[in-house]
Amino acid sequence: MVSDAHQTVDAVWKLESAKIIGGLARMVHDVGLAEELAQDALVAALEQWPQSGVPDNPGAWLMTTAKRRAVDHIRRAQRLEEKKQQLAQERPVQTDQDDILRLMFISCHPILPTQARVALTLRLVGGLTAAEIGRAFLVAEPVVTQRIAVAKRTLAEEQVPFELPDGAELAERLSSVLEVIYLIFNEGYSATSGDDLVRPGLVMEALRLGRLLADLSPHEPEAHGLVALMEIQASRTAARTGPSGEPVRLHEQNRGRWDQLLIRRGFTAMLRAREISATRIGGPGPYVLQAAIAVMHAQARTAADTDWAQIAALYELLVRLVPTAIVRLNQAVAVGMARGPAEGLALADALLTDPALRDYHLLPGVRADLLVRLERYGEARLEFERAATLTHNEAERAFLRRRAAELVAEPEHPAPRPPGPEASDRASGRVFGEAAQGFLARADLDPATVRSYGQTMRALTRGLGEHLPLAQLTPDLVTRVFTTAWPTAAPATWNRHRAAVRSFADWAGLGDLTTGLARRTQPPATTAHLDPATLDRIWNLPATPREHALWRLLHESAAPVSTILRLNVEDLDLEDRRARAGEDRVTWRSGAARLLPALVADRTAGPVFLAERRPGPGRTPAPGDLCPHTGRGRLSYERAEYLFKQATKALDPEGFTLRMLRPRGRV
Amino acid sequence: MRYLMTTMASDTAPDEKLFTEMAKFVEELSAAGVLLATGGLEPGGVRIASAGDEITVTDGPFAEAKEAVAGFALIEVRTKEEAIELGRRFRKIVGDGESVIQQVFGP
Numbered sequence: 175m176v177s178d179a180h181q182t183v184d185a186v187w188k189l190e191s192a193k194i195i196g197g198l199a200r201m202v203h204d205v206g207l208a209e210e211l212a213q214d215a216l217v218a219a220l221e222q223w224p225q226s227g228v229p230d231n232p233g234a235w236l237m238t239t240a241k242r243r244a245v246d247h248i249r250r251a252q253r254l255e256e257k258k259q260q261l262a263q264e265r266p267v268q269t270d271q272d273d274i275l276r277l278m279f280i281s282c283h284p285i286l287p288t289q290a291r292v293a294l295t296l297r298l299v300g301g302l303t304a305a306e307i308g309r310a311f312l313v314a315e316p317v318v319t320q321r322i323a324v325a326k327r328t329l330a331e332e333q334v335p336f337e338l339p340d341g342a343e344l345a346e347r348l349s350s351v352l353e354v355i356y357l358i359f360n361e362g363y364s365a366t367s368g369d370d371l372v373r374p375g376l377v378m379e380a381l382r383l384g385r386l387l388a389d390l391s392p393h394e395p396e397a398h399g400l401v402a403l404m405e406i407q408a409s410r411t412a413a414r415t416g417p418s419g420e421p422v423r424l425h426e427q428n429r430g431r432w433d434q435l436l437i438r439r440g441f442t443a444m445l446r447a448r449e450i451s452a453t454r455i456g457g458p459g460p461y462v463l464q465a466a467i468a469v470m471h472a473q474a475r476t477a478a479d480t481d482w483a484q485i486a487a488l489y490e491l492l493v494r495l496v497p498t499a500i501v502r503l504n505q506a507v508a509v510g511m512a513r514g515p516a517e518g519l520a521l522a523d524a525l526l527t528d529p530a531l532r533d534y535h536l537l538p539g540v541r542a543d544l545l546v547r548l549e550r551y552g553e554a555r556l557e558f559e560r561a562a563t564l565t566h567n568e569a570e571r572a573f574l575r576r577r578a579a580e581l582v583a584e585p586e587h588p589a590p591r592p593p594g595p596e597a598s599d600r601a602s603g604r605v606f607g608e609a610a611q612g613f614l615a616r617a618d619l620d621p622a623t624v625r626s627y628g629q630t631m632r633a634l635t636r637g638l639g640e641h642l643p644l645a646q647l648t649p650d651l652v653t654r655v656f657t658t659a660w661p662t663a664a665p666a667t668w669n670r671h672r673a674a675v676r677s678f679a680d681w682a683g684l685g686d687l688t689t690g691l692a693r694r695t696q697p698p699a700t701t702a703h704l705d706p707a708t709l710d711r712i713w714n715l716p717a718t719p720r721e722h723a724l725w726r727l728l729h730e731s732a733a734p735v736s737t738i739l740r741l742n743v744e745d746l747d748l749e750d751r752r753a754r755a756g757e758d759r760v761t762w763r764s765g766a767a768r769l770l771p772a773l774v775a776d777r778t779a780g781p782v783f784l785a786e787r788r789p790g791p792g793r794t795p796a797p798g799d800l801c802p803h804t805g806r807g808r809l810s811y812e813r814a815e816y817l818f819k820q821a822t823k824a825l826d827p828e829g830f831t832l833r834m835l836r837p838r839g840r841v
Numbered sequence: 842m843r844y845l846m847t848t849m850a851s852d853t854a855p856d857e858k859l860f861t862e863m864a865k866f867v868e869e870l871s872a873a874g875v876l877l878a879t880g881g882l883e884p885g886g887v888r889i890a891s892a893g894d895e896i897t898v899t900d901g902p903f904a905e906a907k908e909a910v911a912g913f914a915l916i917e918v919r920t921k922e923e924a925i926e927l928g929r930r931f932r933k934i935v936g937d938g939e940s941v942i943q944q945v946f947g948p
Binding site: 185 | 871872873874875877878915917919920922923925926927933947
């Protein structure tokens, strides 16, 4: 019975928590606190219900208990009078529904990193536990707990008001909510990691959130558009995996297995979006457009019935709003179906130099399909091979290899340049992959060179496919790989790869392959800078006091990283917020001034920023780089950079570099 | 998980209050994204039976009206407990009688 009661409490909680937390947040003006108070009520229920039985109206019981605790809290905070007035003044128009909507907006506040928005939304609006969220996203529970705690602290510190945004802000905030919901959906629908292709729990959670949002903001066409898109995509869940778990592509799916109930719900949502759009100025938004495309597919009884002309037209509109590489690739497919493979291929070819698609197997996959239809079988085969190399899914790789094998090789084109007699032996009839291996296996290369050349050759193999006949390797192809693989490489890296290709071409007797590649002398791009909102988030990242002091100092002094790391305790003038580092003078402001004294503590000499450990045996740093107090060495640039990169991965998938901390206009 | 809740016909005649409360409940569940489809069923209906190659079609009403399903709700929830909790709320509104909750597999 006890566990029964627990399960009932859990079920009631999941159904009611958003309403309760939203209501409390309106009272205490702090989402984090509201959630804690609601949790207290949940704990009370867990204690009492197994004995007293589940109350008649469990949701109301939780709400009353939680509100009582909120009043207690306010009383404790000795602001009773003030709050009583506020409670009395509460406008009756603010309903439960508004509370939930406010909760959604605050959970998806742009001030928070995306992952935190996702976790907070599932937690506060969906009522999921940290363990459940962790399981769904394949991360450890403490990571989720930490993310949620940091997010709540950020919201409190920034004093983000618990209010509905209006005017121009509303559009931006709404799009953040839509984005978070669609992200949850996609994580469930096309799982990016893990063994399962679909995680139905997240799909359902996202659908629920989307339907809820659409009901709460009934006049927003994009909310209904998102619901329509998700319902229709979810309708294909059963049909999109084959018996052994392999993905089944849209045009090969058994349409009889599509869930007609969800399709119909999608159509209804789409109709509503259209009705609202009709009364508005301006065209449909990205979710309505994507939903419209999904509707076109859902309406086609067979793949052959698909109205590709209409879909291509919709993609044209979508590309204008969302010009991402993936959308443009989908457009290429649609155009290829609507107006013939040549036009589709032209669009796909334009994407070959897009770094975003560098390792994306669908680009060569799409090109291969179009090339087959153009009867350019030789090129198609190479593209299928390249796609097979790039995909991470075993079933898909086997499928692509099969497609490649089905195509009979075309007779090879004549070599563009007549090679010398000995070199022609090496080049004739060989494919790039083999040649690259032969090149790297030469006896006269030292290991370091082999390693360096190996990187270049691997990138070329990924970009060109190992089966590309050597005779077809042109400077244009090499240029394409370089611009996609190393678009932002430092000059030294770029020139190293370039030298490797020159050496390879020379060895294979292929003539100059680097005619399209200039040697680089200038940095290709100036260092990016971090905007104030990102900096604020960095200041709130979980990290040691040393890191925080270093980051603040780098930002406030605008000094080079190496200069700051070279600082010694005896160089510091904490009182006047300045230091002398050799020839350079460094000054800082209040942020670093607050953190530095604790870092220095009672040290009187030695490096300001110390490594975590003493240097190992055989690594004796110069005496000036050792702390006379602890025997630890000076923090290295590499280590500091690594730690910063790791810490900021919470904010950006790539992480940031220390140089980016320097304020704009100071580099 | 999807659950189908079917409700048997009862003797009590629905009054105005029941209709209002029911409408509110349905609205709330649809808004929460839980209720996928719902509806009431005509009493009786048509019965189709097969035995061997033979199909027999019989018009209602039928004798055992008490066991006949009078309404249904298709809901999408995370757990069986959530389904039961919603069923509990529903029963509280409609008064004496019986409903059955069954998980739906497929499509």
